[in-house]
Amino acid sequence: QSVLAQPPSASGTPGQRVTISCSGSSSNVGSNTVNWYQQLPGTAPKLLIYSNNQRPSGVPDRFSGSKSGTSASLAISGLQSEDEADYYCAARDDTLTGRVFGGGTKLTVL
Amino acid sequence: EIQLVESGGGLVKPGGSLRLSCVASGFTLSSYTMNWVRQAPGKGLEWVSSISSRSTYIYYADSVKGRFTISRDNAKKSLYLQMNSLRAEDTAMYYCASEGAYCSSTNCALDSWGQGTLVTVSS
Numbered sequence: 001q002s003v004l005a006q007p008p009s010a011s012g013t014p015g016q017r018v019t020i021s022c023s024g025s026s027s028n029v030g031s032n033t034v035n036w037y038q039q040l041p042g043t044a045p046k047l048l049i050y051s052n053n054q055r056p057s058g059v060p061d062r063f064s065g066s067k068s069g070t071s072a073s074l075a076i077s078g079l080q081s082e083d084e085a086d087y088y089c090a091a092r093d094d095t096l097t098g099r100v101f102g103g104g105t106k107l108t109v110l
Numbered sequence: 111e112i113q114l115v116e117s118g119g120g121l122v123k124p125g126g127s128l129r130l131s132c133v134a135s136g137f138t139l140s141s142y143t144m145n146w147v148r149q150a151p152g153k154g155l156e157w158v159s160s161i162s163s164r165s166t167y168i169y170y171a172d173s174v175k176g177r178f179t180i181s182r183d184n185a186k187k188s189l190y191l192q193m194n195s196l197r198a199e200d201t202a203m204y205y206c207a208s209e210g211a212y213c214s215s216t217n218c219a220l221d222s223w224g225q226g227t228l229v230t231v232s233s
Contacts, residue, residue, distance in 0.1 A: 002154060011160075011221070014179035021157070031216070032213070032217055033216050033217060033232035035217075035219040035220070036153070036199040037220070039155075042113075043225075044205055044223040044225055044226055045147075045155065045205070045220075045226065047212065047219050047220060047221050048153075048169070048179060049213040050213075050214065050218075051212070051213070051214035051219075052214070054212070056211075056212055056219075056221065072148075077156055086154075088154065088155050090155075090157075090220075091217070092216060096171075096172070097169055098157055098160070098169050098171055099147075099157035099160075099217075099220075100157065100190040101155040101156065101157065102154070104154040104155070104156045
C-alpha cells in the first residue's frame with residue numbers, strides 16, 4: 001500500500017490529453033512539492049516534473065503538473081506512442097522523514 | 111554527461127549480506143545528496159535511504175532501518191549500501207539517484223538515476 005494514491009492505469013489515443021492524479025495527505029503533498037517520474041519499459045525512472053509544475057531541461061512542454069491542497073496531477077497533451085510508460089508521483093513526507101512514492105500509473109496509448 | 115553505475119547485486123540467501131556500490135562520473139558527487147531507491151519485480155518505486163553531501167544527514171525507510179547502512183566516499187566518487195539480515199521482501203532492483211539540480215523550497219527531485227543492480231534474496 002503506497003502512501004500516495006494513484007490510479008493503477010490510464011489510457012488514451014494519439015493526440016489526446018490524459019491526466020493522472022496523485023492523492024496524499026497534509027504531511028506530504030499538502031506541505032511539500034510534488035515530483036513526477038516517467039519509467040519507460042525496462043529502463044530506470046526519469047525526472048519529468050519537479051516542484052509541482054516545473055519541467056527539467058529537455059522535457060517537452062506536452063507534460064505539465066499541478067497541485068491543489070493534498071492532491072496533484074500530471075497532464076500529458078498531444079499523446080504519443082512513446083509516452084507509453086509507468087508514471088510515479090513523489091513527495092517528501094514530514095512524518096516519515098523521507099520520500100514517498102505513489103504506486104504508479106501504467107499509461108497505455110491505444 | 112552525468113552517469114551513475116551501480117554494482118554489487120546478486121543472489122543471496124535469507125539472513126545474508128550484500129554491499130552495493132554506485133560510482134558517479136560527469137558531475138561533482140561531493141556536492142549532492144545521494145539516494146537509494148528500490149523496485150521489487152513488477153512493483154512500484156520505494157525510497158530506501160539518503161545521505162547528504164558530507165554524510166551529516168542520513169535517513170532510512172522504516173522497512174530497512176537497523177539492517178541497511180548507507181555511506182559514501184566522495185574522493186572515490188562512490189556511494190554504498192551495506193545490506194545485512196536480508197529478507198525475501200528485499201528482492202528488488204536497486205537504483206542510486208542524485209538530488210540537488212532541481213529543487214523547490216521544500217525538497218529536491220531525484221534528477222539522475224543509474225541503471226540499477228538486481229538483488230535477489232532466496233534460499
